[in-house]
Amino acid sequence: MDEFASQYHRALGIGEAAFEGLEPHLERRNYDGCEYRHLPDARRGIERGTVLIDGEVVRGFPKVPRTLVLSTGVPTQFDEYGRIAVEEKLNGYNVRVARIDGDALAFSRSGMVCPFTTRMLDRLVDLAELFDSYPMAMVCGEMIGPENPYTAHDYPGVDSIAFRAFDWRDRETGDPLPVQERRARYERFEIPQTPLFEFVAVDDAPETVDACIRDLDAQHREGVVMKSPDGRTQLKYTTSASTKSDLAYAFSLPFDYGRPFMFRRLIREGFQTVEWDESDEAARQRAHELGEAILLSMRETITTIDAGGTVGERHTVRASTETIDVLLTHLRGQGLEIDIEDDRREDGDRVLTFRKRTPATNDTTRNYLEGHAVTE
Amino acid sequence: MDEFASQYHRALGIGEAAFEGLEPHLERRNYDGCEYRHLPDARRGIERGTVLIDGEVVRGFPKVPRTLVLSTGVPTQFDEYGRIAVEEKLNGYNVRVARIDGDALAFSRSGMVCPFTTRMLDRLVDLAELFDSYPMAMVCGEMIGPENPYTAHDYPGVDSIAFRAFDWRDRETGDPLPVQERRARYERFEIPQTPLFEFVAVDDAPETVDACIRDLDAQHREGVVMKSPDGRTQLKYTTSASTKSDLAYAFSLPFDYGRPFMFRRLIREGFQTVEWDESDEAARQRAHELGEAILLSMRETITTIDAGGTVGERHTVRASTETIDVLLTHLRGQGLEIDIEDDRREDGDRVLTFRKRTPATNDTTRNYLEGHAVTE
Numbered sequence: 001m002d003e004f005a006s007q008y009h010r011a012l013g014i015g016e017a018a019f020e021g022l023e024p025h026l027e028r029r030n031y032d033g034c035e036y037r038h039l040p041d042a043r044r045g046i047e048r049g050t051v052l053i054d055g056e057v058v059r060g061f062p063k064v065p066r067t068l069v070l071s072t073g074v075p076t077q078f079d080e081y082g083r084i085a086v087e088e089k090l091n092g093y094n095v096r097v098a099r100i101d102g103d104a105l106a107f108s109r110s111g112m113v114c115p116f117t118t119r120m121l122d123r124l125v126d127l128a129e130l131f132d133s134y135p136m137a138m139v140c141g142e143m144i145g146p147e148n149p150y151t152a153h154d155y156p157g158v159d160s161i162a163f164r165a166f167d168w169r170d171r172e173t174g175d176p177l178p179v180q181e182r183r184a185r186y187e188r189f190e191i192p193q194t195p196l197f198e199f200v201a202v203d204d205a206p207e208t209v210d211a212c213i214r215d216l217d218a219q220h221r222e223g224v225v226m227k228s229p230d231g232r233t234q235l236k237y238t239t240s241a242s243t244k245s246d247l248a249y250a251f252s253l254p255f256d257y258g259r260p261f262m263f264r265r266l267i268r269e270g271f272q273t274v275e276w277d278e279s280d281e282a283a284r285q286r287a288h289e290l291g292e293a294i295l296l297s298m299r300e301t302i303t304t305i306d307a308g309g310t311v312g313e314r315h316t317v318r319a320s321t322e323t324i325d326v327l328l329t330h331l332r333g334q335g336l337e338i339d340i341e342d343d344r345r346e347d348g349d350r351v352l353t354f355r356k357r358t359p360a361t362n363d364t365t366r367n368y369l370e371g372h373a374v375t376e
Numbered sequence: 377m378d379e380f381a382s383q384y385h386r387a388l389g390i391g392e393a394a395f396e397g398l399e400p401h402l403e404r405r406n407y408d409g410c411e412y413r414h415l416p417d418a419r420r421g422i423e424r425g426t427v428l429i430d431g432e433v434v435r436g437f438p439k440v441p442r443t444l445v446l447s448t449g450v451p452t453q454f455d456e457y458g459r460i461a462v463e464e465k466l467n468g469y470n471v472r473v474a475r476i477d478g479d480a481l482a483f484s485r486s487g488m489v490c491p492f493t494t495r496m497l498d499r500l501v502d503l504a505e506l507f508d509s510y511p512m513a514m515v516c517g518e519m520i521g522p523e524n525p526y527t528a529h530d531y532p533g534v535d536s537i538a539f540r541a542f543d544w545r546d547r548e549t550g551d552p553l554p555v556q557e558r559r560a561r562y563e564r565f566e567i568p569q570t571p572l573f574e575f576v577a578v579d580d581a582p583e584t585v586d587a588c589i590r591d592l593d594a595q596h597r598e599g600v601v602m603k604s605p606d607g608r609t610q611l612k613y614t615t616s617a618s619t620k621s622d623l624a625y626a627f628s629l630p631f632d633y634g635r636p637f638m639f640r641r642l643i644r645e646g647f648q649t650v651e652w653d654e655s656d657e658a659a660r661q662r663a664h665e666l667g668e669a670i671l672l673s674m675r676e677t678i679t680t681i682d683a684g685g686t687v688g689e690r691h692t693v694r695a696s697t698e699t700i701d702v703l704l705t706h707l708r709g710q711g712l713e714i715d716i717e718d719d720r721r722e723d724g725d726r727v728l729t730f731r732k733r734t735p736a737t738n739d740t741t742r743n744y745l746e747g748h749a750v751t752e
Contacts, residue, residue, distance in 0.1 A: 068744045069747055072747030259635035263635045284668060295659065375441050
């Protein structure tokens, strides 16, 4: 079926039969005339987002486990290590960049080529020298900033959109570089990186990470990723500010977000208030903020729809006309309905504000407002 | 397979082939030596909880649709009617009683014979005359009060457990009596009933039900069921007090309750704050109470487990020794693990406090507290 079939199963390190079992789960797509396949969900030990393209393999980025309790989760996860690196977890969208047949392509978490990110990276960072030196590199990082078609979040010093590298892996094996080597290499190639807070003894880590999290929380930043020095073991932990902000967003589009998404975030707050040994008063304050995140965002959405309006996910992007055109084609190609709200030129760029429609929230909310009964 | 097969499909009003399609979904159980089958989930147009027993059919109690918005939901649901009855929705557990082969048996919502309820009803109400006069009656009602093995809730004047009739249907066809006839009959047989607030014109109902709900809310009662005078069309609406109390309970056992259970209740609060046109301050107050219901109950559970304790669903029941024995056998027969916390005699009765174990919450919470990572 595929001229590269035998290459793929060897590159993935699995047998021919296992590869055949994987094939029905692969999705076929096309980027710029090049057909490729990707794995939208983890299957048979192969990471979600793994891509087979042009005879080459680009490994999915591994799931980063999360702890709900630092004091026990850190020693448990890093029991084989003496110390760990603590780096900031930035709130944007995950991207992997690999050079395929001479072109640096940006892949989304699920393994689609993102034509917008591919073009933006070309403008934001110069990866040519890096890929010349390390053609098998998989540059892993976060696209952050307010002018962002997927996950917009403000960061000081980022006016539009920026790239921050947080990992470097072999694109075929998925093996990571040790943290220090990775940071030194990115520095050498002048690629901006996610902040490194410190290397710390595992025994001291819960306390120092806790202090770090409280500081990030006050700045409304997302959290940290802890890594073993060899880069192989990871663990994440996030701030209450990030959890509440996610909840407010999810409850502003309550019928478009999954129940598990909401539930997981509520649970995190429960464990944090207990680990922080909060007083009744502090816990009550946290509860009030949590309640506001849930109810007030829902209220705003229902009120908007009740007044005849619609809700959706609003984003602004700034890029060349061509980049914006391919972004819109890409989003619409995924079945999203996009409404253009504003489209102007600024300093040679096109600045577009658009809204992804969220039909479930609009339709379901309107139905309930019109008196449709719920049978539950 | 079953000597009564042809009776059943005729009694259910479906063809032989349809009945054969239904059979794999029926669960087989035994009560007191009598084998019966019941339908734990609605299938092929047959209500959940329908029972086939001894050649007889006992129809499931129909799902009562809910509105999230009174002003539109009431006219939509009752557009064929001029007026409706507004009765209180009591917070307990639903039971149907039918006389089968001379014995009045109490069936749970899902169609199991509940040996505890069957015996308690015998003590609480005298249904003999009713079934003598109307052998095809299905007496539908709520078991309420604090000494209750399923859903305990305090009601003034109910010290232990009590029965309140809220519907009367033909047990084979499921057809209900008109509201007034039903209430008159129950009065005649001296069976206690759920309170009737009023008959009201459909046009006036949203306003009067709203006033009624605010009053019930202040008393921490559950809500109302509205019915067309012929008893055929139903609609329920509940108080914020009830929603918050459910949420507090669910989040005290967060891994044992379903995410949809929680989500539905959060949504109700959003629609009520909008329909009530609450000020920012009132909405914020509602949000705070909602947040407390969620977070503080979770916090208590996590703290308890962190201190080495366990959580579960605690209930107290008061009955004869034999009734309590069959209840324990019944609950354990459903796979529940029951711990006896207190067992004493009072005025010839046995008063038992027991706890249903909730293994998911205990195990999952302990795992997270011990530092097990979440992969989500």
